[in-house]
Amino acid sequence: MEFANKEYFLLLLLLIPYVLWFFLYRKRSEPTMRMSDTRAYLTAPKSWRVRIINLPMLLRCMAFVMLVIAMARPQTRNSWDNRTVEGIDIMLAMDVSTSMLAEDLKPNRIEAAKDVAAEFIAGRPNDNIGLTIFAGEAFTQCPMTTDHASLLNLLNNVRTDIAARGLIQDGTAVGMGLANAVSRLKDSKAKSKVVILLTDGSNNMGDLSPMTAAQIAKSLGIRVYTIGVGTNNVARYPMTVAGGVQYVNIPVEIDTKTLSDIAALTQGNFYRATNNKELKQIYQDIDKLEKTKMNVTRFSKRYDAYQPFCIAALLLLLLEILLRNTVLRRLP
Structure with a gap:
């Protein structure tokens, strides 16, 4: 598979500051509760919601990757055999x-x-x-x-x-x-x-x-x-x-x-x-x-193959929105 607009892959570099912001700065602005001592919570079992708490962020990143690939215009090879x-x-x-x-x-x-x-x-x-x-x-x-x-x-x-x-x-x-x-x-x-x-x-x-x-x-x-x-x-x-x-x-x-x-x-x-x-x-x-x-x-004709990546990006975004507003919804 070839890409007609390979320069769009540079947009993937934007994921680096986003991931750093998410883990280093975003969590500082989230609501917290003061506890006198948290040692009792160290051995407490984690629920499945806690284990997938960062899944929406991962889905958002994957959707961004799919959109960048679609913008790069993936195409089949055009060649003589x-x-x-x-x-x-x-x-x-x-x-x-x-x-x-x-x-x-x-x-x-x-x-x-x-x-x-x-x-x-x-x-x-x-x-x-x-x-x-x-x-x-x-x-x-x-x-x-x-x-x-x-x-x-x-x-x-x-x-x-x-x-x-x-x-x-x-x-x-x-x-x-x-x-x-x-x-x-x-x-x-x-x-x-x-x-x-x-x-x-x-x-x-x-x-x-x-x-x-x-x-x-x-x-x-x-x-x-x-x-x-x-x-x-x-x-x-x-x-x-x-x-x-x-x-x-x-x-x-x-x-x-x-x-x-x-x-x-x-x-x-x-x-x-x-x-x-x-x-x-x-x-x-x-x-x-x-x-x-x-x-x-034999001659093989070139055609754009971006549609599967657009569909994947849409599905990933829908799943991220669904999780964020249902089982992983945060209050306040």
């Missing part, structure tokens, strides 16, 4: 087309995918991980980072309504999603570079075919793990009609051949997830990837 850790560079490419609202996975495909991805991210604290989302178009939701708190926050904000509201075109641009993720890995110095591509459909949008994007990934030494999510045949889908929701069965059209070819070309693996349990197991399998060394630079 460079260290070498084990990890790989990973881009998650996630389909956010409106079909991801289908409820064959619980509560639906997109939420199930986000939950498992969040668990995967939390289990790999040393990895550079980024997030690409795609529907009819693709863009980077979060570039690769070891700041997983920010990454998880951005992942949590992923919604399928960006296509429904017209912010991007709806559809499934698998090639564009893969290409966007690959572009984030092309300058990586890590020995292991991985894209985890999750989709529930087949490529029907975009200017770049999935296999062309896969060829680019292969040329850059990037392995692609593809996941086709959704049950076989049909899936339950909520459709908005006349201000309400009507459930309809939509066909599940996953281009398993293209996804399998992408994985095979880039020396990755293709997986099918028809329920939450299978999806979770897939991420656990991918979690067993090899690791490589990389340098990580």
Whole structure:
């Protein structure tokens, strides 16, 4: 812990004259009673009130110390931390087309995918991980980072309504999603570079075919793990009609051949997830990837930490006032 205003600690020197005044001069002004002989009181037992008679003064001094520390502005250290850790560079490419609202996975495909991805991210604290989302178009939701708190926050904000509201075109641009993720890995110095591509459909949008994007990934030494999510045949889908929701069965059209070819070309693996349990197991399998060394630079932000000292000073003063006006009250 550092202090921004260390000069305030000089105020602690004021305690020396105060303590001297209290014990040497203040007691002289207190009421006294003359006794002809005090030898009988020398062996008399002392009550607990007598033993803590100076406690209010001690509490007052401690409160003053706490206030001086608060005035000195205690702060956490602000520093850069460079260290070498084990990890790989990973881009998650996630389909956010409106079909991801289908409820064959619980509560639906997109939420199930986000939950498992969040668990995967939390289990790999040393990895550079980024997030690409795609529907009819693709863009980077979060570039690769070891700041997983920010990454998880951005992942949590992923919604399928960006296509429904017209912010991007709806559809499934698998090639564009893969290409966007690959572009984030092309300058990586890590020995292991991985894209985890999750989709529930087949490529029907975009200017770049999935296999062309896969060829680019292969040329850059990037392995692609593809996941086709959704049950076989049909899936339950909520459709908005006349201000309400009507459930309809939509066909599940996953281009398993293209996804399998992408994985095979880039020396990755293709997986099918028809329920939450299978999806979770897939991420656990991918979690067993090899690791490589990389340098990580972390920055810790400085913030003031005076509040506990102010609270302690207030409590000490309240306790001192309470004792002085109750059990240690002096008459007259």
